[in-house]
Amino acid sequence: MQQNFALGLTGNEMKLSGCDCSLSMSQQHHGREARMASGALKRDVVAIHRTWDFHWTFLPGKRQRTFDGGLGRDDLENLYGMAVAYPAQTLTLEVPREDGTTESVEAQFVAGSWKEKLLQRETSLGSVYDLSFSLVEVSDTRARALLRDMSLPWYTSGVVAASDVVAAYRPKGATSLANSYVNIANPGTYDAAPGVAPSWAVATGWTFDGLDDYLTTGIVMAGNDWTVICRYANFDTAAAFGSLFGWTADTDDRFMIFLHYTGNQPEVYVAGDYGISADDADAAATITLTYDGMYRDGVLDIALGAGTGTNTGTDLYIAATNIGGGAVFPCKTDIIALAVYDTKLTTAQQQVIVEAMEEL
DSSP: OOSOOEEESTTOOEEBOOTTEEEEEEEEEEEEEEEOTTSOEEEEEEEEEEEEEEEEEEEESSGGGSTTOOBOHHHHHHHHHHHHHOTTOOEEEEEEOTTSOEEEEEEEEOTTOOEEEEEEEEETTEEEEEEEEEEEEOSSHHHHGGGSOTTSOTTTTTTSOGGGEEEEEOOTTOSSHHHHTSOTTSTTSSOOEEEEOOEEETTTEEEEESSSOEEEEEEEOOSSOOEEEEEEEOOOTTOSOEEEEEEEEETTEEEEEEEESSSSSOEEEETTEEEEOSSOOOSSEEEEEETTEEEETTEEEEEOOOOSOOOOOOEEEESSEEETTEEESOOEEEEEEEEEESSOOOHHHHHHHHHHHTTO
16 A cells, blocks of 8 residues: 555544555445336436455554554554444545545445454564455445445344344335234244234335224333334324334333324333424334434434333334223334334444334
8 A cells, every 4th residue: 555544533533554555445336226117227326435445464553563653453443443332433534646635535344344363472563463454435324334244134233132132023025914924033932913904015014004903012021121113104194193112001111102192293101201302203214212212213302311110011012002902092104114122222223223224
């Protein structure tokens, strides 16, 4: 690598070492397709994102041991660890141009790209490594998809342990209504079941009529460390009520969300706490509910204090709230996907899951 690249948080970029470093760059074209009335397929390039592959065959661990003062392996590991712990945090890569100027690119490590081998331990140069990783340009969510390990399911996306997933339902893309009920994270356990069956279509998932359609799950959410993420569409914003999912036993023992209730704004009731959004409900969005609050498309919308109740839990219903075994406040909406976790996901974790769900 003959030219100087730099990497770090914005305003704190530091030079990457040229110690026995090779570099390659590739471009990925993101586009959209549309079938014209003539039958012709039109393809448009929406964005182009670059990926840089760095490989050092002899990189000291300490920066002071590199011949050019560039970042050592230990400095790079710190940056990589921060990226894993905080997936929403991006870095700035300073890319030299041929005319001598520098381009600043918002970038992040590609999931699973870090590869290293210890070559020498505690020599005069300290420890020395063979190290490689990739950085991808991330100007929007199309590129952020590269940060996830795409070989993993959308409901873990490389940021949540499979053991923390209680249930995952993906009615959109299922092969039949019966197949759409299957808990794809743990088939046969906590499969959804019709109280009153919604209609279903492969392109839209479950469609609930807002009258009496709802699903049961058998999931009893005891304790206060739970997360539910639901992507919905075509919510009837003129409806008087609409519980997207939930259950309640009493005023200190509950976990439920209304897209509409006393007004046009979402309201949530969790344990002994309550909150209402400042903004009207969206016709389509991805909602996350934890004991700390409600997030809309990955952004905190309603903050909660986790309440005062100690939840014992009861069966979680979808598209209605379970009150004493009865489905109350049915919701007129399509549900594309829904996942339940028996842990409180961090903001960074649930943002990655939300992005994955929005691509389903």
